[in-house]
Amino acid sequence: MNSFDICNLGLWLGDGADNAMARRIFDAISNGVTISDARLPGAPLIYVNPAFERMTGYCGEEVVGLSCRFLQGTDRDQPGIRLIRTAISEAREERALLRNYRKDGTLFWNELYLSPIFDAAGTLTYFVGIQNDVTAETHAKMQLSDERERLHAAAECSMDCLYICEAVRNEKREITDFTIAYLNSNVEKMVSLPMSTLLGARMCEVLPVIRKLGLFDLYKRVVLTGEPLVHELAIDDKDVRSSWIRVQAVKLKDGVVITAADITLRKRVEERTIFNAEHDPLTALPNRSTLRDRIDQGVLWAKRHHEMVGVFVIDLDGFKAINDTLGHAAGDETLITVAGRLSNCMREADSVIRIGGDEFVVVLPHLRRESDAKMLASRIRDALRLPMKIAGRSVSVTASIGIAIYPDSAITTDELLSHADTAMYSAKRGGKNQYELYTLPVTSS
Numbered sequence: 001m002n003s004f005d006i007c008n009l010g011l012w013l014g015d016g017a018d019n020a021m022a023r024r025i026f027d028a029i030s031n032g033v034t035i036s037d038a039r040l041p042g043a044p045l046i047y048v049n050p051a052f053e054r055m056t057g058y059c060g061e062e063v064v065g066l067s068c069r070f071l072q073g074t075d076r077d078q079p080g081i082r083l084i085r086t087a088i089s090e091a092r093e094e095r096a097l098l099r100n101y102r103k104d105g106t107l108f109w110n111e112l113y114l115s116p117i118f119d120a121a122g123t124l125t126y127f128v129g130i131q132n133d134v135t136a137e138t139h140a141k142m143q144l145s146d147e148r149e150r151l152h153a154a155a156e157c158s159m160d161c162l163y164i165c166e167a168v169r170n171e172k173r174e175i176t177d178f179t180i181a182y183l184n185s186n187v188e189k190m191v192s193l194p195m196s197t198l199l200g201a202r203m204c205e206v207l208p209v210i211r212k213l214g215l216f217d218l219y220k221r222v223v224l225t226g227e228p229l230v231h232e233l234a235i236d237d238k239d240v241r242s243s244w245i246r247v248q249a250v251k252l253k254d255g256v257v258i259t260a261a262d263i264t265l266r267k268r269v270e271e272r273t274i275f276n277a278e279h280d281p282l283t284a285l286p287n288r289s290t291l292r293d294r295i296d297q298g299v300l301w302a303k304r305h306h307e308m309v310g311v312f313v314i315d316l317d318g319f320k321a322i323n324d325t326l327g328h329a330a331g332d333e334t335l336i337t338v339a340g341r342l343s344n345c346m347r348e349a350d351s352v353i354r355i356g357g358d359e360f361v362v363v364l365p366h367l368r369r370e371s372d373a374k375m376l377a378s379r380i381r382d383a384l385r386l387p388m389k390i391a392g393r394s395v396s397v398t399a400s401i402g403i404a405i406y407p408d409s410a411i412t413t414d415e416l417l418s419h420a421d422t423a424m425y426s427a428k429r430g431g432k433n434q435y436e437l438y439t440l441p442v443t444s445s
Helices: 003-009 019-028 050-056 068-072 079-089 135-142 146-155 215-225 264-278 288-305 319-326 328-345 370-384 413-429
Strands: 032-037 045-048 094-101 107-118 124-133 161-169 175-183 229-234 244-251 255-262 308-317 351-356 359-367 388-390 393-395 398-406 434-437
Touching: 032 050, 050 124, 068 094, 079 094, 079 107, 107 135, 107 264, 161 215, 175 215, 175 255, 215 229, 215 244, 215 255, 244 264, 264 288, 288 308, 288 351, 288 359, 288 398, 288 413, 308 370, 308 413, 319 328, 319 393, 328 351, 328 359, 328 370, 328 388, 359 370, 370 398, 370 434, 398 413, 413 434
Parallel strands: 398 434
Antiparallel strands: 032 045, 032 124, 094 107, 107 124, 161 175, 161 255, 229 244, 244 255, 308 359, 308 398, 351 359, 388 393
8 A cells, every 4th residue: 555545544643644654553453444445446455454364364465455245255145235335335434244254264243334535526535444343242132132132133233332221201201311221342432431330320410411412302302202313423521532423322112222433533534624625735724615605605794784895815926036046845934924924814704715826815704894904904914024034034025915895896706806806916016015995997977
């Protein structure tokens, strides 16, 4: 696997994660990890970690290039396989319980969590599989009563943690809490409290976060309506080790069966992918893809509340000379410094957007006076022309700023951008290091 691939799969580590770091992390995970190339026919394996090798008895050299289907032998018509096939065809995540066979032919039960990985352009590139040997737990579940067997069937496609909770009712038959009647050992991976504390306890008493996040009301509705629940939510609580979880709940007599999975990794990958698609990689400012939406939203609000929207087009004066004399690295450092100074001039509702090269757009919603836009333009001009320390040298840049204001000088988003651009070029022709407000030409009567 080349370093580009590893870094793509390690986006969740943050910028700067290299191939060796990503491989060490995957190698250290206690569950089996497989990575398949979704761009090739049959999505062949391109990486397996040591835990997978220990689980299956196969070494990486034997399985790289193969499809994971070799683990099922001839036993391929099982519910879990059908779930995985559908998930692959739909490029979505899935969790399924599979009957697999080790290299020596012995059966083991594998809980597979399959997750697709997309590049910044939204193209499916890889599938990551997290493999968990649940043979002992599965055999135990197969010996449960009919009611527990139904629970097992539901749990085959569920998440890591499993709870059976019975409703606690008051004298008016209202549900006031749930008693935890059963939970599996995976709960302790997600919840910091020991099983001995949780089992038999009132759920909301030992885990107050259940009420705080609204989960109690959701679980209660499952009991009252019989409608199942699937819900993803962010968590920030000392008793929960996950940042994001996905819960499922179904009614069971006068209670609920709850399964919960840690989806933090998937959410981090999704958030990073979305951030990269909407932000400039150099300055971390919003990029051109967000520009029209920011202006459209500002105009929509202004129409409703009789306010104004300002749009600035800002072009640095003489930036090319910095690139030519100090090099592109110094030019990049200059752009980063400029982005920071622009951001420091803004209100919380304002947007600074880099649209390419040394050109920026500022969107100012909630304007009440034209003079406020001029005041901000003056502040930007003064902030940018202060000397910067770039590549060990003192560098000064200035900016030409064009301003268009809704509804005085433009009505549509296209007009605002076009008129601000026209005003910017006029400011540049007029001597640079200044701002100019676009005004509509006076028509003769």
